[in-house]
Amino acid sequence: MAFMGSKTRRGRTVLEITIGIVVFCLFSASSSSGVRGQTLRQIAKFDLPGPGGKRFDYLTVDDEDHFLLSAHLGPGILYVIDLRSTKVVKAIPGLPGITGLEYVPGTHKVYTSDWGEEKIGIVDLQSMTVTKRLATAAKPNGSTYAAPFHKVYVSDTLGKAVAVVDVTKDEIVKTIEFASETGMPQYDSSSRKVYVNLRNTNEVAEIDPATDTLLGKYPVDGCQFNHGMAVDSEHHRAFLLCTGNRTLTVFGLNTHRSIAHLPMPAGADVVKFDPGLRRIYVACSSGFISVFEEKDADHYQKLEDFPVEKMVHSLAVDLATHRLYAPEQEERGAPVARMVVYAAVTTDRSKP
Numbered sequence: 001m002a003f004m005g006s007k008t009r010r011g012r013t014v015l016e017i018t019i020g021i022v023v024f025c026l027f028s029a030s031s032s033s034g035v036r037g038q039t040l041r042q043i044a045k046f047d048l049p050g051p052g053g054k055r056f057d058y059l060t061v062d063d064e065d066h067f068l069l070s071a072h073l074g075p076g077i078l079y080v081i082d083l084r085s086t087k088v089v090k091a092i093p094g095l096p097g098i099t100g101l102e103y104v105p106g107t108h109k110v111y112t113s114d115w116g117e118e119k120i121g122i123v124d125l126q127s128m129t130v131t132k133r134l135a136t137a138a139k140p141n142g143s144t145y146a147a148p149f150h151k152v153y154v155s156d157t158l159g160k161a162v163a164v165v166d167v168t169k170d171e172i173v174k175t176i177e178f179a180s181e182t183g184m185p186q187y188d189s190s191s192r193k194v195y196v197n198l199r200n201t202n203e204v205a206e207i208d209p210a211t212d213t214l215l216g217k218y219p220v221d222g223c224q225f226n227h228g229m230a231v232d233s234e235h236h237r238a239f240l241l242c243t244g245n246r247t248l249t250v251f252g253l254n255t256h257r258s259i260a261h262l263p264m265p266a267g268a269d270v271v272k273f274d275p276g277l278r279r280i281y282v283a284c285s286s287g288f289i290s291v292f293e294e295k296d297a298d299h300y301q302k303l304e305d306f307p308v309e310k311m312v313h314s315l316a317v318d319l320a321t322h323r324l325y326a327p328e329q330e331e332r333g334a335p336v337a338r339m340v341v342y343a344a345v346t347t348d349r350s351k352p
Helices: 014-033
Strands: 040-047 059-062 067-072 077-082 087-092 098-104 109-114 119-124 129-135 140-146 151-156 161-166 171-177 182-188 193-198 203-208 213-219 226-232 237-242 247-252 257-263 268-274 279-284 288-296 299-307 316-318 323-331 334-344
Touching (some): 040 323, 059 098, 059 316, 067 316, 077 098, 098 151, 109 140, 109 151, 151 182, 151 193, 161 182, 237 268, 257 299, 279 299
Parallel strands (some): 098 140, 226 268
Antiparallel strands (some): 040 334, 059 067, 067 077, 098 109, 109 119, 119 129, 140 151, 151 161, 161 171, 182 193, 193 203, 226 237, 247 257, 268 279, 279 288, 288 299, 323 334
16 A cells, blocks of 8 residues: 555655645635635725624615615614715614615615514604604515606515605605515616516516506516516616525516526525626625626626625625625624625726
């Protein structure tokens, strides 16, 4: 039996072969974990004042005030964070079960989905206070703003409805009901239509915001339980998180057909699109941010499952800097309340 240091028939020692195997394995492990070809790089992290170990939900960027707005669902807090200094400007309490949030440009107001009291909260970012609460159907969740129509659309997931809020009156002017639980809605600025996931029936519904009427419901082939959604308005594409079969489905909003299916890790919850980099980011609570690339309107590829802490449910992208923000509620199982900032890593050195 050959021992380490003895020669093989071709003149190489077992030790040399063993070292080669180890190096190959380490190289392979590095590649799969994102060290080579890495798409994101952590550049900052900072603690948040709320309690650790409690779930976070949606985030959004207020470009006018240079704020990052983050919903801390567990304690019912909205964090207002200065994007330039990464400092918490204000932690606004009294928003029980805050899930979704939508900033409306020109108003300095953010509309929150407060599951804990089944209401839509209206927060004035100048006074940093909750100014109004609107009773709505069960489990207000994701939301979107149709700017030309001055309306926020809030998905009432368990109420199987979408609430329409007129931001000039701060009143619910209509509730659109469905035969399915509703997932994330999104406004497509090209078609000037609102689309909403119908996650029990694996469909996407189309709403005309001019009249708030339902124009149609379209089945999404190859998708089970579509909850999260982001939209590429330039190419009339919706990116749907099909959590039932762990698939990112690219859906043609103009053709009403599925275009691509790409695998995702478990726990996909929130998806965001960065049109400048043509990247799609998916927060997966099993411990990854999945990164996909839009080659063109009909071709897509996965770049990486970037490893992060578990229970990361959400993220936001600053389209001006291409930075990505993701809140953490634990670190290796220990409770934290923290925001992590990532820079996009690209092969094109002209990009960030």
